[in-house]
Amino acid sequence: MGTYVIGVDNGGTVTKACLYDAEGSLLGTASVKVPTLTPHPLWTERDTEALWQANISAIRQCIAAAGVDPAEVAGLALTGHGNGMYLSRADGSAPWNGIISTDGRAQPYVDAWHARPDFDERARRKTLSSVWAGQPVALLAWMDEHHPEVFDDTAYVFMAKDYVRFRLTGEAAFEETDASFVGVMDITRRVYDRDLLDFFGVGRWIDKLPPQVPSTAIAARLTAEAAALTGLPEGTPVAGGCADIAASALASGVVSPDKLAVVTGTWSINEYVTTEPSPDSAPFLTAVYPVPGTWLVLEASPNGVSNLEWYLRSVLKPLLARFGAEPGDGDVFAACEQMIGEIEPSLDDPFFVPFINGSGVVPDGRAAFVGLLTLHDVRHLVRAVYEGVVLSHLYDIRRLRGYATLADTATFTGGAANSPMWTQMFADAIGSPLQVVDAPEAGTLGVAIMAAVAVGMWPDVVTAVSRMTREPRQVVTPDPERTAFWEQRYERFAAYLETQRG
Template sequence: MENYVLGIDNGGTITKAALYTLKGKEVGSSSRKTKMIMPQPYHTERDMDELWQANVAVIRGVLQSTQIKADQIIGMSITGHGNGLYLTNKQGEPVYNGIISTDNRAKVYVDKWSQDPRFEREVLPKTMQSVWAGQPVALLAWLKEHKPEVVMETDYLFMVKDFVRFKLTGEAFVEVTDLSGTNLLNVRDRCYDKELLRFFNLEDIMPKLPPLKESTDRCGYVTKEAAEATGLREGTPIAGGIFDIAASAIASGLVEEEKLCIVAGTWSINEYISKKPVINKELFMTSIYCLPDYWLTTEASPTSASNLEWFIDHFMDDEKRNAFEQNKSVYDICNRLVESTTPDESNLLFFPFLFGTNTVPDAKACFIGMNSWHKKEHFLRAIYEGVVFGHMYHIERLLKFREKPEMARIAGGVTKSDVWVQLFADCLQLPLEVVEVKEHGTLGTAMCAAVMEGYYESMKAAAEAMVRVDRRITPNREQAHVYARKYSLYKETLIKMELVWKVGV
């Protein structure tokens, strides 16, 4: 019988599971949506019991749909959105709702820390990243002030994937690539650091931080109880797993320094790897990568395709209903509407800041330049373009530290839209490679299980064997001047809007 590895990806609202052959071929997948809870403005949470049940459902779903026997799965691994916060007691029972990384309640603490001269002098050399509201340090600071009983009841502090792994194994660990993006870890020395935590007034949470593990370490086995719930074989080994931005990067074949990787999903993630860490206060993050001696340099914000999801949910009920009746996707309708317009017929701009941004303080999402003749297709094109311009803004920051690449790999939900990927290529004026994989997160983390069980000697070897390029998108040179002009207008307007946003509009 052929053997398989299982990968699970817990995003902000979607949980996915996929089974892969040891050559990287997906044989089946399953997904389940979870509800985002917004108890008040700027709070984005989720029910952790619902999250666990979603994981149970997708594991059962992929086993049933593929008819693969549980004993054919040699190992499994989990990824999930970075940052946010998942707090439990020793039994794995939640002591508060899970907090998603788009949460912005703790911005006041970020402002205070960023203005403290000690941050650049003492903290940045250790963490190699900016600090922002959706990180555990900021969320814990908010909880200590507003919900101190929650912190007192907490035994374990997890990232989302580590919480799910704990539910499967009963063993509490956190994994190093994931934690290296949280400001909880001394990234330079790959260890916990009491002095670092003291800067955030969080030294008292150090006993609540589980032991650190590597991505390919064996971090326990599926318990009898979890096996009965999921249909997995009791004793199935589970790897440490991987930060979602690293999972998408490795599943895109990012094993060489000259390449650039773009991940366009809930977050706008733009990244490259190098053997020398980049430490700069203007840079979003340098984190630990899943290849030995490599660092992942990242510019990111929650400003990508989730903006389209919001527009569809609020303004496209008729299109969703028609798509359902015709057994089609509402995203196909969006693509056709965007294709029905041309890039030079409208200067309508969209700023993709529905869930915040780290590029401009206090920025809000908005459309600018509306006229009476604009139709829904123009708003959709503005969203598509605004998301791409948001990525370009981040990529410009990255190119301060490296040469412009000759090509880039692109991953994430937008790769399902040929229209959107072509728009990325035309705006960036770069050839783009899309790899032959439906879900980058699940494949990237499944590789950890293959390496854990010795099928590959390293994540690099796993990527070279399990990743294949599906198609190459060539930029339309005739569109270069149109998008250059519109991107310049986007940046100029962004600067002018800073004062408007600052006064609280």
């Protein structure tokens, strides 16, 4: 058996590959951007061939960065953004672009399903989840109405990571954590459910769902072609992997029930592990977790750090460029932090509604600055974007706290965890100490843990997590006065959302 494992994370905008040893030490990393395509409003797609090439490049680069012999890589595993949809022909080519989880074209179908009186009985009681526009069931319904010819041109329905694993190995499989939250599975029985798909009107697609594979199983092995492209030996084991929401929680050390994990990324993710999912509650999502006998309960929305990325990319940087300045992303981010530090927050400050990717909270929700006055300037706008992301998380966390009594501390990872200012905002708003996860790339570490178990480096997930994760790099304590301030800011934010619901 080799000494190392590779974890690959196919996020909403970037593919990252990282090489780890058996103790979870990060030895080499690489990332490749994959452009997002927006051919129509609310559509978010990507070229699947570009995604495949990004994975090849990232794997080769991370091995080179680590400076290790590829023959010493014992195995690899993949994660990726949840939901969305990647259709594939039998040869791996795509009859349609990959669709990312922030896509909103199928919202009318979701609205109609939620309005049905039998939704809870026929759908929610099996999935233990809501349904939203970026799920495969909604996207398949849209495809059947607008492009029914795609059905005959499709061999498999995949998630992002499962599509890439198919290209690496030639073996089609649907890993069970992803399969559990895309609207096709009775998750307590862990089987595809034809009646469920019939409820959504997409029953004919059931035979195009690949066989399920456990997260820590060896799903298949690298083909000769993929080996030549990646630089890894032919036959290298490829584990089932897991969904990104599970990978981030594992990298945060979350293996026991009722500890809140907060993940800031393209989506705002707020989750905890349970041994008893409840059919009587109504969370956004309940998913199978790689620790046997457990499930992951989430409240989430596509309203995360991508809102700040949009503001930097679409507003600040183009404005600076018109005056001849071409600062890097890091420089603009540092300037934002400086501007926020120059003002004292006030209850009367404007707030930002972080719906740049649409919203499931408000029908046809759009982003907006609310409450601007002449005394406000760009510093207030920047702070409002930071606050908007926090408020979106807080909205979901309050729902989670209605389902379970959560531990007093929470783990924290993702893009915002790299900002001390943002991290303090989160701690103050949530009102709990935040354990900032010591994992530069949580998604790749979490899924590398799956590879380590699959190839026998560690006997089980709990042991692997204990050996491959680290103590928090920092614990951020909330300021009670600031928590009271956030309570009032939140009430204003929530009241605005209520007006938008009509």
